[in-house]
Amino acid sequence: SKYSNYRPTLYDLLAWRALDFFKQKDHHIIKPKIQFSINKEDYYLPSKSFIAFQPSTTDTILSSFEAIKTYQQLEAFHLKRKNYDALVTTYFNRIDFVHRENILKSKELFYLDGIKQMYNDIPKGNAQVIFKLHYAQALYDNNDKETDAINRIKALQLVNEVINEYPKSEFVVAAKELQKVILKPTFNLQNEEVVPADTFSKLSVTYGNTNNLYLKIYPVSQDHNFYKENYNERDSIIHAFFNNKTPQHSLTVTLPKTLDHYNHTTEVILPKLTSGRYIVFANTSPDTNTNK
Numbered sequence: 001s002k003y004s005n006y007r008p009t010l011y012d013l014l015a016w017r018a019l020d021f022f023k024q025k026d027h028h029i030i031k032p033k034i035q036f037s038i039n040k041e042d043y044y045l046p047s048k049s050f051i052a053f054q055p056s057t058t059d060t061i062l063s064s065f066e067a068i069k070t071y072q073q074l075e076a077f078h079l080k081r082k083n084y085d086a087l088v089t090t091y092f093n094r095i096d097f098v099h100r101e102n103i104l105k106s107k108e109l110f111y112l113d114g115i116k117q118m119y120n121d122i123p124k125g126n127a128q129v130i131f132k133l134h135y136a137q138a139l140y141d142n143n144d145k146e147t148d149a150i151n152r153i154k155a156l157q158l159v160n161e162v163i164n165e166y167p168k169s170e171f172v173v174a175a176k177e178l179q180k181v182i183l184k185p186t187f188n189l190q191n192e193e194v195v196p197a198d199t200f201s202k203l204s205v206t207y208g209n210t211n212n213l214y215l216k217i218y219p220v221s222q223d224h225n226f227y228k229e230n231y232n233e234r235d236s237i238i239h240a241f242f243n244n245k246t247p248q249h250s251l252t253v254t255l256p257k258t259l260d261h262y263n264h265t266t267e268v269i270l271p272k273l274t275s276g277r278y279i280v281f282a283n284t285s286p287d288t289n290t291n292k
Contacts, residue, residue: 005085005126012086015074022067023097036065041106043068043098044114046121047075047091064101071097084127091118092134112142112151129171132158136178145262152261156182182261185209185284197275207255208263216247216281217270224277242281248273252286 007013036057045053051072057065071094078087099111115135122131139155142148159182162175190204205213218241229237249271258264270280 005083006089008083008086011077012074015070019067019070019093022064022070036063037103038064038068038098038101039103041104041110043102044095044110046114046118047079047087048121050094051076051079067097084122084125085130088122088127088130088134092131108142108144112138112148126169129162129166129169132162133171133174133178136175140178140182143262145260149260149262152182153259156261183209186263187213187282187284189280189282191270191280195273198272200272201270203268203270203280204265205253205255205268206263206265208258209261210284211255211257212284213253213255213268214283214286215249215251215253215268215270216242217249217251217273218242218245218247218279218281220277220279222277224279247281248278 007016036055040055042050042053042055053072055065055068057063071090074090075087075094078084078090095111095114099107102110104110115138119131119135122128136155136158139151139158142151145151156179159175159179162169163172163179166172185208187205187207187210190206192201192203195201203215207213226234226238226241251268251271253268256264256266
């Protein structure tokens with residue numbers, strides 16, 4: 001089959017079955033006093049270095065230690081055969097397993113550093129496409145914009161390379177999906193629930209991949225509540241409200257420019273409003289047609 005490159009031999013099938021067994025959490029087995037734990041940066045090493053690493057334990061009960069040894073044997077096997085498709089698949093399965101089991105506080109840093117090192121060992125071709133997609137996803141998922149502000153820029157670069165350099169690859173669909181996720185415009189509003197009449201108020205805006213917001217403020221009755229409407233008719237009632245009502249205020253907000261594809265937060269000052277209840281409608285387009 002088209003997936004035979006990822007588990008190409010009988011040895012692969014047996015090794016993966018063994019891995020499934022070793023990674024099970026059997027709580028009925030009596031645990032030793034000193035259990036094997038994944039507590040070193042070495043478990044994230046690129047394959048060439050990882051297979052030379054010698055973990056040790058006094059834990060003789062079937063455990064994660066056996067899984068680590070099996071990963072080492074599998075990766076050594078595929079390195080020797082230069083089957084990089086199978087190697088990359090095994091590598092990412094291993095570091096995802098290690099990441100789940102690792103007890104170190106710095107494991108997020110080790111995870112990305114290990115992937116960056118391994119990336120240099122993968123030749124061009126199908127294996128590199130697989131690696132780039134995994135790498136891009138890992139960069140996107142690391143949402144610490146304070147210390148890794150370029151991660152999502154790098155993630156977008158990787159998926160664009162897959163799309164442009166390997167347009168006939170079976171992985172282009174996945175690359176385009178991740179590209180959409182990275183570039184998706186988002187925003188969320190948080191307003192002050194109670195504001196004194198005839199005073200300015202603040203609106204907290206969390207946004208990503210969005211340059212402008214178009215705000216419209218509508219007065220409503222004290223008992224207004226869209227959620228009281230019949231569920232099957234609610235959407236059409238909401239659409240009709242915003243498409244037919246005239247707002248009391250309209251604002252165009254230019255948001256601070258960002259290029260890192262992370263979410264950021266800013267504040268917007270709303271105009272003074274007389275006593276009453278209001279709905280703030282926001283859109284990334286000046287068009288208020290909610291059917292779009």
